[in-house]
Amino acid sequence: MASTPPKTAPTDHVTHVRDCVRQLDGISWLIGCTRLLRCVKGPPPIPTPDGGPLPPDGHVRQIHDAGDASAVLSFGNELIVQVRVAEEITRREHETIAFLLEKPLSFDIPKVLFYTEEKFKVYLIEPFVPGKRLNEAGWDMAEQEKAHVVTRVAGIAAELAAFRPDEFTWADANWLDPFQERPRNRNPPALQNHCESLGMDCSIFVLPDNDLGPTSIVVNGDRIAVLSWEMAGYAPLAWVRTKFAICGALEVERVGGAGLETNPEYRVRVEKKLGEMGFTEVTAAYKKMANERLIEWQKKHPWTRMQGYQ
Numbered sequence: 001m002a003s004t005p006p007k008t009a010p011t012d013h014v015t016h017v018r019d020c021v022r023q024l025d026g027i028s029w030l031i032g033c034t035r036l037l038r039c040v041k042g043p044p045p046i047p048t049p050d051g052g053p054l055p056p057d058g059h060v061r062q063i064h065d066a067g068d069a070s071a072v073l074s075f076g077n078e079l080i081v082q083v084r085v086a087e088e089i090t091r092r093e094h095e096t097i098a099f100l101l102e103k104p105l106s107f108d109i110p111k112v113l114f115y116t117e118e119k120f121k122v123y124l125i126e127p128f129v130p131g132k133r134l135n136e137a138g139w140d141m142a143e144q145e146k147a148h149v150v151t152r153v154a155g156i157a158a159e160l161a162a163f164r165p166d167e168f169t170w171a172d173a174n175w176l177d178p179f180q181e182r183p184r185n186r187n188p189p190a191l192q193n194h195c196e197s198l199g200m201d202c203s204i205f206v207l208p209d210n211d212l213g214p215t216s217i218v219v220n221g222d223r224i225a226v227l228s229w230e231m232a233g234y235a236p237l238a239w240v241r242t243k244f245a246i247c248g249a250l251e252v253e254r255v256g257g258a259g260l261e262t263n264p265e266y267r268v269r270v271e272k273k274l275g276e277m278g279f280t281e282v283t284a285a286y287k288k289m290a291n292e293r294l295i296e297w298q299k300k301h302p303w304t305r306m307q308g309y310q
Contacts, residue, residue, distance in 0.1 A: 019053070020032055020071070020083045020121060020123075021054065021060065021071075021073050021081055021083065022052060022053065022054070023052055023053070023054050023055065023058060023060065031081060031123055031125075032083075032116075032118045032119065032121065032123055054073075059075060059076050060073050060074070060075050060076075061073065061074050063133070064215050068085065069084065069085055070082065070083065070084040070085070070230075071083045071084075072215075074128060075128070076128070077128050077130070078127075078128050079113075079125055079126070079127065079128055080110065080125070080126045080127070080128055080129070080227075081123065081124070081125050082123070082124040082125075082126070083121055083122070083123055084121065084122050084124075084230060085120065085121060085122075086117050086120045086121055086122045093122075093124065093229050093230040093232075094112045094115040094124060096229045096230075096232050097109060097110070097111070097112050097229055098112070100229070103163075105159065106155070106156070106159060107152070107156050107159075107223075107224045107225060107226055108129065108218075108223060108224070108225035108226070109225065109226055109227075109229070110126035110127060110129055110225070110227060111126065111127060112124055112125070112126055113125045113126060113127065126227075129218050129220075129225045129227060130218075130220050131218040131219050131220030131221075131223070131225060132218065132219055132220070133214065133215060133217065133218055133219075134149065134214035134215075134217040134218070134219055134252065134266065135213075135214035135215045135252055135253065135254070136254075137219050138214055138252040138263070138266055139252065139254065139263070145219075146265075146266075146269070148222070149217070149219060149224070149266070150266065150269045150270050150273050151273065152224045153212055153217065153224070153270050154270055154273040154274050154277060156209075156212065156224065156226065157208065157209070157212065157240050157270075157274060157279075158274075158277060158279075160206065160207045160208060160209060160232075161206040161207065161208070161237060161240060162206075163206065163207040164204055164205060164206055164207075165205055165207075165234050166205075167188065167205065167234060168188040168189075168191060168192045168202070168205055168234055168235065168236075169188060169233035169234045169235070170186035170187075170188055170191055170233065171210060171231050171232060171233025171234075171235075172208070172210040172231055172233060172235060172239070172243070173186045173191060175210070175243065175246075175247060176191060176194070176195065176235065176239065177191060177194050178290050178293060179290065179293035179294055179296070179297040181300075195235075195236050195238075195239070198282045198285040198286055198289060199238075199282045199285050200236040200237075200238040200239065200242075200282055201236060201237065201238060201280070202236050204236075204237060205234040205235060205236060205237075206234065206235065206236075206237050206240065207232060207233075207234055208232070208233075208235055208239060208240045208243065209226060209228075209229065209231070209232050210231035210232060210233065210235070210243060211228045211229075211230070211231040211232075211250075212226065212244075212250065212270070213228075213247075213249055213250040213251075213267075214250070214251070214252045214253070214266060215227075215228070216228035237279065237280065238279070238280045238281055238282050240274065240279055241271055241274040241275060241279040241280065241281040242281045242282050242283055242286055244267055244268075244270050244271035244274065245271045245281055245283040245286075246283060246286055246287065246290070246309060247267070248262070248264075248267075250266070250267040250270075251263060251264045251266065251267050252265070252266050286309075287308075287309035290308070290309055291308040291309055294306060294308050295308075
C-alpha cells in the first residue's frame, strides 16, 4: 500500500455514483458505461444499450449510499457491486484485500471477482457475504450478541495492528487532519507531524481498517466479516481508538418515521473495549484541534451547518 499522493478526479462526474448500475431487462444490468452483467452466459451486445433506473422491488437492491462518494448494491444473494469515486485509496482497495487474503485471519473478508475503473469511478464485484449487516441487526440484538460483536471487532482491530510497516500512509487523512482547504496536503511526513502535535506516538505504525462501522460489519452467527477496505492504511497506533471516540460515521443508523436515527452504543463500546485492551488515544487533543478548525472553517464557509465535538 504505497503512500503516493492522490490524483484528483474532476468534480463533474457524468453519472451520480448511486446511479452507476442500471437495469436493462429482467436478467441484465449495465455496470458503468461499458460493462454488462447478465444472469446467462453470452457476449455483451454491441453497441452497449442504455439502461433505466433500478426498480424498488427488483433483483438488485441498494444497501448503502454515501452521497456521491460510494454506493453498494446487492444482486440477490449472489453478488455485491461497489461503486466509488476513483481516488488513490479506492484504486488500491482490491490490492489491500489481496494482501489480507494471504494472511491467516480470524474473520472473513470478501474476494474480489472483478475490478475496473471507468470515467473516474471504480467498480468492485465481490461474492455476496451471508449474514446481516450490523447497521440492520444492531437495533434488535440481545445484550449477549452485542457484547460478542464488540469483543470481536476490537479483536479484529488488534489483529490488524500486528501488521507494522516503516511508513505512514494518508488513507484516512480527511478524518486525521480535518477541515483543510483544497488542495489538501496529504504528504505523509506532514501528516505525521500533525499526528505528533496531537500527542500520538509515531515511532510505530499499524494497519487500521479505519472503517469498522456498522455498514462494513456482517454478522453471521459467531462469524464476523469485514467488507470495506478502501480506507485501510498505515497510521499511528493511537488513531485506532481515537477514531472510534470521535467518528459519528461509525454509529448504527437507520431512516425511520422521524427521519435519520442514530445510536452511538456500538461505537462507544468498541472504543471502551480498545481502552481495556491497552490501546492509547488522543481524543481530547483531537477534539480541541477539530473544534478550533471548525470555527475558522465556518467563518470562511458561513453556509455550512456542522456541529463541533463535545
